[in-house]
Amino acid sequence: MIVRMSTAGAVVQDPDDLADLRLDTELDTKGLRKALTTTGTGKLSDDDTALLDVAVLRSLAVMSMSPTSASAWSKRWAGMLEDTRRRGRMSADGRSVRVPVSRARR
Numbered sequence: 001m002i003v004r005m006s007t008a009g010a011v012v013q014d015p016d017d018l019a020d021l022r023l024d025t026e027l028d029t030k031g032l033r034k035a036l037t038t039t040g041t042g043k044l045s046d047d048d049t050a051l052l053d054v055a056v057l058r059s060l061a062v063m064s065m066s067p068t069s070a071s072a073w074s075k076r077w078a079g080m081l082e083d084t085r086r087r088g089r090m091s092a093d094g095r096s097v098r099v100p101v102s103r104a105r106r
Contacts, residue, residue, distance in 0.1 A: 001061060003041075003052065003099070005032060010041045015061035016073065018080040021097070023050045026104045042096060051096040054081065 002013045005025040014020075025032050029047050036042045041060075042052035058077065065073060081097075084090045089098040 001057075003057065003060070005035055005041065007031065007035055009035070009039045010056075010060055012057070012060040012064045015065045018076055021080070021084075022100050022102055023052065024102045024104055032101070044101075045098060048101050050099050050101050051091060052099055054095055054097055057097065 001015050001017055001021050003021075003023045004011045004013060005023055005027065007027065025035075027035060029044065032050075033044045036044060036050060039056075040053065041056050042050050045051050061073075061077075081090070084097050085094075090096070091098070
């Protein structure tokens with residue numbers, strides 16, 4: 001699942017690909033920090049890592065998927081969250097997931 005972040009907000013692309021969770025953006029660090037905070041999507045941990053709100057991420061993913069894939073997806077989503085916990089990418093409170101930031105070249 002790729003989260004594309006711009007000043008207009010976040011959009012999830014390919015919500016079925018739960019193995020590749022990352023944040024793509026063309027924003028610089030200051031712009032990305034502001035966009036994440038303003039939209040409630042998350043926050044930057046450092047220049048190359050973001051903490052995305054799990055509830056917001058799930059909501060964005062559900063909005064972008066086809067209705068036919070929604071039922072099986074929920075089980076895979078739960079599995080992805082468990083895998084994220086095992087890998088140490090989940091926040092201590094379970095509300096955020098740590099993802100790499102990929103900056104698109106302009």
